[in-house]
Amino acid sequence: xxxxxxxxxxxxxxxxxxxxxxxxxxxxxxxxxxxxxxxxxxxxxxxxxxxxxxxxxxxxxxxxxxxxxxxxxxxxxxxxxxxxxxxxxxxxxxxxxxxxxxxxxxxxxxxxxxxxxxxxxxxxxxxxxxxxxxxxxxxxxxxxxxxxxxxxxxxxxxxxxxxxxxxxxxxxxxxxxxxxxxxxxxxxxxxxxxx
Amino acid sequence: xxxxxxxxxxxxxxxxxxxxxxxxxxxxxxxxxxxxxxxxxxxxxxxxxxxxxxxxxxxxxxxxxxxxxxxxxxxxxxxxxxxxxxxxxx
Numbered sequence: 001x002x003x004x005x006x007x008x009x010x011x012x013x014x015x016x017x018x019x020x021x022x023x024x025x026x027x028x029x030x031x032x033x034x035x036x037x038x039x040x041x042x043x044x045x046x047x048x049x050x051x052x053x054x055x056x057x058x059x060x061x062x063x064x065x066x067x068x069x070x071x072x073x074x075x076x077x078x079x080x081x082x083x084x085x086x087x088x089x090x091x092x093x094x095x096x097x098x099x100x101x102x103x104x105x106x107x108x109x110x111x112x113x114x115x116x117x118x119x120x121x122x123x124x125x126x127x128x129x130x131x132x133x134x135x136x137x138x139x140x141x142x143x144x145x146x147x148x149x150x151x152x153x154x155x156x157x158x159x160x161x162x163x164x165x166x167x168x169x170x171x172x173x174x175x176x177x178x179x180x181x182x183x184x185x186x187x188x189x190x191x192x193x194x195x
Numbered sequence: 196x197x198x199x200x201x202x203x204x205x206x207x208x209x210x211x212x213x214x215x216x217x218x219x220x221x222x223x224x225x226x227x228x229x230x231x232x233x234x235x236x237x238x239x240x241x242x243x244x245x246x247x248x249x250x251x252x253x254x255x256x257x258x259x260x261x262x263x264x265x266x267x268x269x270x271x272x273x274x275x276x277x278x279x280x281x282x283x284x285x
Contacts, residue, residue: 069243070235078251085255089262096266 006137008193013141019117020149021186026117031175040154046105048143050112051121054083055139058122059132079122087113117146
């Protein structure tokens with residue numbers, strides 16, 4: 001496994017094909033959580049860890065059970081089931097084992113299970129025939145990309161609270177406009193790496 | 196009588212009624228879900244699909260039930276009673 005290939009994969013997943021600003025996925029969590037920096041950071045940590053573990057689980061199920069049985073057409077249903085089951089189990093375990101962590105990050109776990117980025121990553125892994133390490137690295141890169149997006153947006157929105165925004169645009173509308181502008185800026189990364 | 200029989204055979208031949216199974220049972224494969232395959236045996240596919248889905252359901256169901264049992268959190272019933280009396284925020 002070449003190290004440069006993995007590094008390229010991280011850069012490609014986090015910056016060039018950023019899930020929020022280039023593919024426009026997972027916007028419900030993005031707008032819901034980016035109001036404060038504290039929630040944005042908590043969400044990105046939870047999100048990245050859940051994404052890596054669930055993509056590893058779904059890679060194992062896909063390559064060792066579904067491909068030999070020729071039932072790859074079930075991947076959407078199975079991946080949703082794996083993510084939801086894993087999130088529910090970790091929710092239950094976390095509540096008992098570490099209540100402090102649960103009260104900090106537990107509210108995001110229920111949101112994550114219905115997110116589309118968390119479903120898109122295993123689907124892309126399956127479609128591109130990534131190896132186990134590659135799919136883990138791709139999940140890490142997507143998580144970093146989502147974290148970058150959330151932190152950029154949270155820092156801008158905290159400043160926007162003080163700005164003199166016209167009344168009809170206050171709140172979510174100006175956030176959508178700002179997201180469009182950042183997405184325009186992120187097109188500058190396109191063509192950086194040819195995979 | 197023989198001519199009528201021939202006629203019916205001709206009509207059926209024209210409609211290619213012998214290939215009716217193509218329409219009754221959809222061909223999985225091109226345009227289906229299984230990639231890069233011209234033809235797929237349908238019955239084994241359905242069988243393995245059902246077994247796999249039932250297995251996944253059983254594993255997840257049992258796993259979640261056992262985790263819920265193993266990691267139950269005791270909640271004081273008085274907390275809920277007090278919360279019921281108090282005014283709700285929503």
